[in-house]
Amino acid sequence: MTNRLKDYINIIDKLETAVSALTETQLDKRIAPDKWTPREVIAHLLDSEIIVYARFRSILADKVPYISNHDESRWTKAFAHDKSNATENMKLLRIMRKLNYDLLVTLNDEQLNMKGLHSTRGYESVRHFIEAYIVHVENHIGQIGRNS
Secondary structure: OHHHHHHHHHHHHHHHHHHHOOOHHHHOOOOOOOOOOHHHHHHHHHHHHHHHHHHHHHHHHOOOOEEOOOOHHHHHHHOOHHHOOHHHHHHHHHHHHHHHHHHHOOOOHHHHOOEEEEOOOEEEEHHHHHHHHHHHHHHHHHHHHHHO
């Protein structure tokens, strides 16, 4: 798990590299009407990292950890991600990822295997969320690359 935790923290460097090369025009480029711009992707990833911050803590501390799903597209519109500050969101994303990482490196195998009940997907462990949030960022790095 140590290597995956390193991947969990280091993937943010790859994201930042992909984003740092983009101009303001490229940050707002939408390749299709139903696809997010890189600016929206960054804001979405920040939302996701804040959500997983709560998910990790709920799984580890609550008697009956319940993890609710959220509608990512509605959040993107409701919180005007298209007008968000990509630079600030990237800084905050890095901070949130570090906070999560600092917790995760303290966990033992038993804690990593603890589960919460996701409202649409059933039981998921801390270990599962670590993997999912690595892949999630990787997928969005690819999306940003296709947009630019």
